[in-house]
Amino acid sequence: MEGFFLGRQPILDRNQNLVAFELLFRQEGTEESVRITDDLSASANVIINAYCQLGIQNVLGKQRGFINANPELVMSDIISLLPSKHVVLEIKETATVTPEFMQRCNELKQKGYQFALDNIVEMNNKVEQLLPVVSVVKVDVLALEQDALTKLVTELNRWPVLLLALKVESREQEKYCMQLGFQMFQGYYFAKPEVMAVKRADPGKLSLLKLLTLVMGDSDIEELEREFKHQPGLSYNLMRMVNSVSSGLPQKINSIKHAIMILGRKQLQRWIQLLLYTANQSDDSMSNALMQTAAARGKLMELIATAERPHDKNHQERAFMVGILSLLDVLLGIEMQQIIDKLGIPDDMSQALLTREGRLGQELKLIEANEKGEVAAIQSILSALGFLSLSELADIEIQAIEWANRIGEAAN
Numbered sequence: 001m002e003g004f005f006l007g008r009q010p011i012l013d014r015n016q017n018l019v020a021f022e023l024l025f026r027q028e029g030t031e032e033s034v035r036i037t038d039d040l041s042a043s044a045n046v047i048i049n050a051y052c053q054l055g056i057q058n059v060l061g062k063q064r065g066f067i068n069a070n071p072e073l074v075m076s077d078i079i080s081l082l083p084s085k086h087v088v089l090e091i092k093e094t095a096t097v098t099p100e101f102m103q104r105c106n107e108l109k110q111k112g113y114q115f116a117l118d119n120i121v122e123m124n125n126k127v128e129q130l131l132p133v134v135s136v137v138k139v140d141v142l143a144l145e146q147d148a149l150t151k152l153v154t155e156l157n158r159w160p161v162l163l164l165a166l167k168v169e170s171r172e173q174e175k176y177c178m179q180l181g182f183q184m185f186q187g188y189y190f191a192k193p194e195v196m197a198v199k200r201a202d203p204g205k206l207s208l209l210k211l212l213t214l215v216m217g218d219s220d221i222e223e224l225e226r227e228f229k230h231q232p233g234l235s236y237n238l239m240r241m242v243n244s245v246s247s248g249l250p251q252k253i254n255s256i257k258h259a260i261m262i263l264g265r266k267q268l269q270r271w272i273q274l275l276l277y278t279a280n281q282s283d284d285s286m287s288n289a290l291m292q293t294a295a296a297r298g299k300l301m302e303l304i305a306t307a308e309r310p311h312d313k314n315h316q317e318r319a320f321m322v323g324i325l326s327l328l329d330v331l332l333g334i335e336m337q338q339i340i341d342k343l344g345i346p347d348d349m350s351q352a353l354l355t356r357e358g359r360l361g362q363e364l365k366l367i368e369a370n371e372k373g374e375v376a377a378i379q380s381i382l383s384a385l386g387f388l389s390l391s392e393l394a395d396i397e398i399q400a401i402e403w404a405n406r407i408g409e410a411a412n
Helices: 039-053 056-060 071-075 077-081 099-110 125-133 146-156 171-180 205-216 221-229 232-245 256-279 286-308 313-325 328-332 336-343 347-355 358-372 375-385 390-405
Strands: 003-013 018-025 064-068 087-092 114-120 136-140 162-166 184-186 194-199
Touching: 018 056, 018 184, 039 064, 039 077, 056 064, 064 114, 071 077, 071 087, 071 099, 077 256, 099 114, 099 125, 114 125, 114 162, 136 146, 146 171, 162 171, 205 221, 205 232, 205 256, 205 313, 221 232, 221 256, 232 256, 286 313, 286 358, 286 390, 313 347, 313 358, 328 336, 336 347, 347 358, 358 375, 358 390, 375 390
Parallel strands: 018 064, 064 087, 087 114, 114 136, 136 162, 162 184
Antiparallel strands: 003 018, 003 184, 003 194
8 A cells, every 4th residue: 555545424414514424444545435354453544544644633624523433442442542522433233242342332421422323224132232322323224115214213213312314325315314304414325435545654563663662661751752753754643643632732732742741651652552553454353352462461460560569660560561562473473582672672571571481471471371261370370479369360350451441531
């Protein structure tokens, strides 16, 4: 690919005023539609291209953007990069609805995020389960005969939701949907998706890795600023990202240092992780699962280190980094030794990552045994460590998984 592309289809109200855009994954400038094989990768690309490459003001103006959000995206930290005032998260009834997913949706709703239920053609138990968290229901009017559409609208009108007629392709369809009381409309009758594009300057994976390690480590802002200055493309993207999500500030961000301070380390770390993931989109869909596992490993390593040395923040940070880095060789297709050489990782961390030796290595071995359910190995390592019980490990594992899935406050 030689550029960044983003599809954008208008959403109109009953008076044909523009009220929102649906943002769509595109790989080429001439595509009207695209076959998506990895929902999370597609959504990550939409977010990066809208916020970093094209600039959200250029993409949306004052309108909201509807973005497809599969369960992995909803449960991930990526959402924290999206200010709630900009987006509507589209979920599908085909999503696996777990209690954790519903709790997550409710938490995000309380923080001001809006949800839309996409491609609905009938009422069923799953739709009814999701309706309490959504503000908009997108009904596939092309797939339904008039009687079935009328029945579905009658059933949906029992809920406090806005109805959006999806795939309106004729004047007759629009007229009938107007009569049924639909408040919003989207489809080829009004406008086909427009493809926006900007020339690509994709940052190298190892450069991103270096930045990620600096952000997660104890480097100061000046060191981060120096690294960004060596990478003009990333610096530009950072400024675009921060100006996009901080539009409520009285003044624009005009320096790399100011941008880093406004975004903060946690948000900066998440943004770089997202860039790492999208930079790896040519690989299979295992990459997101690996990144999720790595995030949970990092937090679990940190919590174990905290139990061992409650007041040693440096030890806790190093443990977190070992957990995060422990899967990046698989994620990026790079030998672990190469990652260590490139990043100048200290000896105790290198030893842990390469041979699982030393204190951090033992704790990483414990986590890997725990992931595989190897009870005898878990008990043996816990006994050797001498400061953690099986029940305490179970408790902090829950905390780590919750952390890996929890959203911080959206940047604004």
